[in-house]
Amino acid sequence: MSLEEFKNRNVGVQNYITVQDDNYPKTNGEAFKQVVKRSLKGELFNGLKITFNMMKEALFKNQMHTVQYPAEKLPISPRYRAVHKLLALLESGENRCIGCGLCEKICISNCIKMDTRIDENSRKEVLEYTINMGRCIFCGYCAEVCPELAIVHGGRYENASEQRAHFALKEDLLTPLDKLSLQKEYEGFGAVSIDADEKIKKTPLLY
Amino acid sequence: METSIIIETVVKAIVILALFSALAGFTTYIERKILAFMQRRLGPMNVGPYGLLQIAADGIKLFMKEDFIPQNAIRPIFMIAPIITAATAFIAMSAVPFLPEFELFGYTVRPIIADINVGVLFVMGVASVGLYGPLLGGMSSANKWSLLGGARTAIQLLSYEVVSGLALLAPLMLVGSLSLIDINNYQNGGFTSWLVWSQPLAFILFVIAGFAETNRTPFDLLEHEAEIIAGYATEYSGIRWGMFFIGEYANLFTICFLVSLIFLGGFNDLWFIPGGLAIILKVMFLIFFFLWTRASWPHIRPDQLMWLCWKILMPLAVLNILITGFVMMF
Numbered sequence: 001m002s003l004e005e006f007k008n009r010n011v012g013v014q015n016y017i018t019v020q021d022d023n024y025p026k027t028n029g030e031a032f033k034q035v036v037k038r039s040l041k042g043e044l045f046n047g048l049k050i051t052f053n054m055m056k057e058a059l060f061k062n063q064m065h066t067v068q069y070p071a072e073k074l075p076i077s078p079r080y081r082a083v084h085k086l087l088a089l090l091e092s093g094e095n096r097c098i099g100c101g102l103c104e105k106i107c108i109s110n111c112i113k114m115d116t117r118i119d120e121n122s123r124k125e126v127l128e129y130t131i132n133m134g135r136c137i138f139c140g141y142c143a144e145v146c147p148e149l150a151i152v153h154g155g156r157y158e159n160a161s162e163q164r165a166h167f168a169l170k171e172d173l174l175t176p177l178d179k180l181s182l183q184k185e186y187e188g189f190g191a192v193s194i195d196a197d198e199k200i201k202k203t204p205l206l207y
Numbered sequence: 208m209e210t211s212i213i214i215e216t217v218v219k220a221i222v223i224l225a226l227f228s229a230l231a232g233f234t235t236y237i238e239r240k241i242l243a244f245m246q247r248r249l250g251p252m253n254v255g256p257y258g259l260l261q262i263a264a265d266g267i268k269l270f271m272k273e274d275f276i277p278q279n280a281i282r283p284i285f286m287i288a289p290i291i292t293a294a295t296a297f298i299a300m301s302a303v304p305f306l307p308e309f310e311l312f313g314y315t316v317r318p319i320i321a322d323i324n325v326g327v328l329f330v331m332g333v334a335s336v337g338l339y340g341p342l343l344g345g346m347s348s349a350n351k352w353s354l355l356g357g358a359r360t361a362i363q364l365l366s367y368e369v370v371s372g373l374a375l376l377a378p379l380m381l382v383g384s385l386s387l388i389d390i391n392n393y394q395n396g397g398f399t400s401w402l403v404w405s406q407p408l409a410f411i412l413f414v415i416a417g418f419a420e421t422n423r424t425p426f427d428l429l430e431h432e433a434e435i436i437a438g439y440a441t442e443y444s445g446i447r448w449g450m451f452f453i454g455e456y457a458n459l460f461t462i463c464f465l466v467s468l469i470f471l472g473g474f475n476d477l478w479f480i481p482g483g484l485a486i487i488l489k490v491m492f493l494i495f496f497f498l499w500t501r502a503s504w505p506h507i508r509p510d511q512l513m514w515l516c517w518k519i520l521m522p523l524a525v526l527n528i529l530i531t532g533f534v535m536m537f
Contacts, residue, residue: 039519044503047503047504048499048504051503054246055241063247064248065247065248066248
């Protein structure tokens with residue numbers, strides 16, 4: 001399709017094609033012939049055949065479309081953007097976050113809020129870090145912008161709950177110290193992939 | 208002698224009432240399951256094994272729900288309408304022979320409440336009175352969707368009643384009796400003596416009219432949920448709503464029994480299958496066919512129903528009667 005056709009906004013005056021244009025009956029005899037033809041065509045039984053085959057395959061070949069959701073869950077891609085996770089430093093278990101505030105800045109729904117200060121070693125310390133899950137639209141900008149790969153999106157997509165305790169504090173989002181050895185570097189949207197080392201190539205400038 | 212007949216009739220009536228009310232609930236379950244499989248879903252699964260207790264759960268829910276009567280509704284008519292549907296559906300069954308005669312503790316049981324010699328007329332007449340339920344319910348609800356549903360009931364009654372009557376006329380001419388037992392006995396010569404072979408057109412017409420009479424899907428104009436919310440039943444809740452549907456499913460069974468008795472050999476023995484089992488198998492197949500078409504075929508519009516009934520089915524039925532008459536004459 002050329003650009004000219006895209007630019008044509010006169011959609012009302014185009015030539016539409018009616019579905020039955022070619023064989024629309026003109027005389028009574030033709031109309032009668034059409035009725036008889038359609039009556040004897042057996043299209044209705046074609047419909048019955050389709051649904052019966054569907055039932056046969058559902059029953060005997062187990063081709064169901066359903067997922068028994070709370071009992072059965074579909075696998076989720078690691079690139080899926082669900083509830084955030086805070087990754088820890090592998091060496092010390094400390095939060096990787098350096099308090100740069102980029103995630104707070106880029107967040108388009110203004111749901112990330114952080115409070116920092118300079119501590120006595122004149123390093124930046126994160127005092128408060130909150131993500132308002134009610135506002136979050138899970139766009140993934142915070143994970144993308146994070147220079148330290150401290151914040152990623154995990155795979156936990158079930159946010160609704162009846163109990164207050166099920167909603168996470170920063171300590172719950174951060175990898176716990178005893179689970180540090182289990183922390184996968186590639187987990188969640190925004191993190192580097194496992195085979196990132198192999199993917200690194202020399203830049204042309206190096207030669 | 209007299210008292211024994213009264214007791215027998217009362218027992219039969221109670222058995223039929225209990226059995227077909229229970230079957231109505233069970234058919235809703237079967238319907239949901241079959242529709243689900245045809246759409247590759249599972250249907251009710253969570254209550255009981257394979258969702259079987261869903262029937263009980265639905266029943267409890269229907270009984271417990273508030274019985275709601277709208278402010279501007281005409282109260283007595285609104286309250287009576289579902290009773291008409293359910294009652295006529297069961298009254299129509301009183302002239303239907305369900306099974307062949309059998310012996311129970313040395314006592315011959317005839318599984319028909321009243322063998323009247325105008326059985327077909329009685330069943331068709333009472334079943335069409337059942338349409339007053341939706342009609343009155345729809346018109347008394349003080350709701351525009353209900354009113355539309357009630358109006359469509361009239362359309363449907365006008366359309367299918369003529370066709371079903373005319374369609375039945377041709378096989379009745381062959382049999383020469385209106386009693387369903389006579390019609391059944393006419394076909395006792397085995398598979399080849401079924402009336403469906405000599406009256407295929409009447410069979411098709413009667414099945415189509417039966418679909419319309421029971422408000423099943425190609426013709427469920429009364430409760431066309433895609434167009435008019437829930438049609439005549441919009442304002443109904445709880446057990447009154449349930450009675451409409453018990454009536455609908457009881458009608459479904461009546462029509463299936465009628466079709467198998469008149470056209471498919473009734474309760475005559477079929478090869479090695481005893482008659483009682485044969486008719487149950489036929490009815491089960493017909494019920495399955497009713498559910499099958501619900502999954503396969505789309506709704507039609509009211510004008511399409513009128514067009515179909517008056518321009519296609521009625522002339523065909525008259526033609527069928529004429530041909531049958533000429534064949535019998537010469």
